[in-house]
Amino acid sequence: MTEYSEISARLAALSDDQLTVVLQAATAGRPAFWAVRAALDEMAGVGNVTPGTDVSPATAAPGVHDQVTGGGVSGQVGAASTVPAVPVHPAGIPDAPAPGGYSSGGVPTFESVRDKVEQRFGTAQGMGELDRQTPAGRSADEQWEAREKAARERLDRIRKSMHDNDTP
Known part of the structure; x- marks a missing residue:
C-alpha cells in the first residue's frame, strides 16, 4: 500500500500541466479510457479544438497560473521532461493479490x-x-x-x- 501512497504523493506534487502530460501518457493506447483521454486532450488544447475559436466570449484571458511553465516535451528523442519519474507497474506482471484471496479484478488467486x-x-x-x-x-x-x-x-x-x- 505504501507504493501507491508514494505514487499518489508524487502525482499530487506535480503542477496541472505536468499531471496532464503524465495522465496522457498513462491513458495512451487504452480504449477503456477514451473519455479521460479526450478530456485531457481538450485540457491540453490538442484534438478537435480549433485554435482561435472563442467558445465563450466572456472568458477572461488566461492568468499566470494557467500558462505552461518550461518548454514541455516535444516528443523528439532526447527531449527533456520536467515531469519527475513516477514508478509504473510493469506490464505482464500481475498486481499483488488483494486481501481475501481475490485479485483486484475479482478473480480468485x-x-x-x-x-x-x-x-x-x-x-x-x-x-x-x-x-x-x-x-x-x-x-x-x-x-x-x-x-x-x-x-x-x-x-x-x-x-x-x-x-x-x-x-x-
Missing part, C-alpha cells in the same frame, strides 16, 4: 483456490476417519469386508468350475 481445496480434502478425510471410529462406521466397514470376502470366494468358485469344464 491460485493460493486461495489451493487452500480451499486442501481444506475441503482435509475435512473430508477427517470426517471419514471419525466415521470409521463410531459403532455404525465400524459396522459398515465390517459389512464391506464381508461382502468383499464373499465376492472373492464366489469368483474363485466360478474360475474353478471354468477350469474343470476345459479338461475333456
Whole structure:
C-alpha cells in the first residue's frame, strides 16, 4: 500500500500541466479510457479544438497560473521532461493479490483456490476417519469386508468350475 501512497504523493506534487502530460501518457493506447483521454486532450488544447475559436466570449484571458511553465516535451528523442519519474507497474506482471484471496479484478488467486481445496480434502478425510471410529462406521466397514470376502470366494468358485469344464 505504501507504493501507491508514494505514487499518489508524487502525482499530487506535480503542477496541472505536468499531471496532464503524465495522465496522457498513462491513458495512451487504452480504449477503456477514451473519455479521460479526450478530456485531457481538450485540457491540453490538442484534438478537435480549433485554435482561435472563442467558445465563450466572456472568458477572461488566461492568468499566470494557467500558462505552461518550461518548454514541455516535444516528443523528439532526447527531449527533456520536467515531469519527475513516477514508478509504473510493469506490464505482464500481475498486481499483488488483494486481501481475501481475490485479485483486484475479482478473480480468485491460485493460493486461495489451493487452500480451499486442501481444506475441503482435509475435512473430508477427517470426517471419514471419525466415521470409521463410531459403532455404525465400524459396522459398515465390517459389512464391506464381508461382502468383499464373499465376492472373492464366489469368483474363485466360478474360475474353478471354468477350469474343470476345459479338461475333456
